[in-house]
Amino acid sequence: MPEWLTLYYREPLELTHGEGRHVWGADGRRYLDFFGGILTTMTAHALPEVTKAVGEQAGRILHTSTLYLDRHMVELAERVAALSGIPDARVFFTSSGTEANDAALLLATTYRRSNQILAMRNSYHGRSFSSIGVTGNASWSPTSLSPLQTLYVHGGVRSRGPFAELSDERFTEACVADLRDVLGQTHGNVAALIAEPVQGVGGFTAPPDGLYAAFRDVLADHGILWISDEVQTGWGRTGDHFWGWQAHAASGPPDLLTFAKGIGNGMSIGGVVARAEVMNCLGANSISTFGGSPVTMAAGLANLTYLLEHDLQGNARRVGGLLIERLRAIAAPLPVVREVRGRGLMIGVELARPDGSPSPEAATLALELARERGLLIGKGGREADVLRIAPPLSLTVAEAEEGAAVLEATLRHVQSTLAGREAP
Structure with a gap:
């Protein structure tokens, strides 16, 4: 395969099956999916009707x-x-x-x-x-x-x-x-x-x-x-x-x-x-x-x-609204987060260096740490400095809270890690 066909993560992840808002890796580990195959798994993994x-x-x-x-x-x-x-x-x-x-x-x-x-x-x-x-x-x-x-x-x-x-x-x-x-x-x-x-x-x-x-x-x-x-x-x-x-x-x-x-x-x-x-x-x-x-x-x-x-648009509005407000509260005390933006279940978390410039290294680290904690997210932005959060539209409130908790721990870890690197 071509060199430009890139894979997420230092150790690439093979996904073998999914159900609802979760997927499983070849190692048997379960992950909460907040990216849905680049916004493609819209309703749920293995939706019986489909x-x-x-x-x-x-x-x-x-x-x-x-x-x-x-x-x-x-x-x-x-x-x-x-x-x-x-x-x-x-x-x-x-x-x-x-x-x-x-x-x-x-x-x-x-x-x-x-x-x-x-x-x-x-x-x-x-x-x-x-x-x-x-x-x-x-x-x-x-x-x-x-x-x-x-x-x-x-x-x-x-x-x-x-x-x-x-x-x-x-x-x-x-x-x-x-x-x-x-x-x-x-x-x-x-x-x-x-x-x-x-x-x-x-x-x-x-x-x-x-x-x-x-x-x-x-x-x-x-x-x-x-x-x-x-x-x-x-x-x-x-x-x-x-x-x-x-x-x-x-x-x-x-x-x-x-x-x-x-x-x-x-x-x-x-x-x-x-x-x-x-x-x-x-x-x-x-x-x-x-x-x-x-x-x-x-x-x-x-x-x-x-x-x-099943009015999944309404669910995206309700659960997405809760999730974005939760993420904004998490980000408020963290200088590494420049902006939390989006609407519904299409949310971006832009990460930045202390001077406000884009921080692709922070986004890469966050991607890895979230995976270690059992959460899959995406990455984007012109400088690859934005976490992309787009779960299936059937996401429950409990799953949104679970994912937000992982992101809070992840972003706090990113903040402390990058701060440590910049210390004299």
Whole structure:
């Protein structure tokens, strides 16, 4: 395997099975999972409703491709279209979030007859050639080559950068002014803005609510499309909203919406939703060999049904709210924690050196110590200085308290360790 296919932990961890919010390693040890396979295990590990749907469909037929009708794909497309908020919506299924964003970029550039794309600084949209070309986080963008001309604008990171000290209202005004300035320097039509409502790999950073609505007003004046990358924020994870774009809903839904990860609960599902005139703009044939697979579609339907019937969005809001307040109380006396941010069950803990600069070494140490204490978390941010906390949406209050206790011990250990290193 390639050297860049990195693994977490000094001693890599092999996971063999899971149940609910827990997973087990090959050594037999049980861990509380606060990362869910990068926000993919959305409802629970080994959810009976999903495993039953997968098993039953696998016993009938595993694969057909989109060249044939599949009832599960049609039913899931109808439900996703209705939930998307996009009028006259059409849905195209892919096998990953990367491929979903790639498809959205194809649609937008074809519809607008332009290869110019607006993207957010510190963003991440996947690992394909086109999605890397609109990724603003340099740690995840290995080449400057791109089929697109990408223009990066401010707004995705609230607490760092040139506008960090402004009020929310002034921050939004400054970012809109920056957007207008960038558009004033373009040549020809810009096709679209692609933006994560909450930046995932970027460290769970987000602008003030309403910023993308303000952007949308500017975009609409130029006919520019808005692509909301909901690969990590969708399906109620933020608690307050089913989709991340709804925190910026004053000007209505996006023109295109991409999704993946949580809808499959571990199965490979991605997709793009767009209004019909945009989705149908392609003049050439296209299919998906694995997008819309009968097995993954059966899993997606079962998973979405469970999520809605058990109000996991509401659970994310309630339990996530308790967890984030608990973490803020833990962090208050610890200088190593610069910020605890997020909403619902999408929480970032940014770690810093005494001078306030990013501390990737603190995040790496915290990752290891949490694992030793039986808790799995993620890591992100432009400088790899942010702990990413995103458990399955069925997390209980007791499990949230258990995880918070581990994080408290972990962060206190990190604080004392780094303080000891800095002592004369």
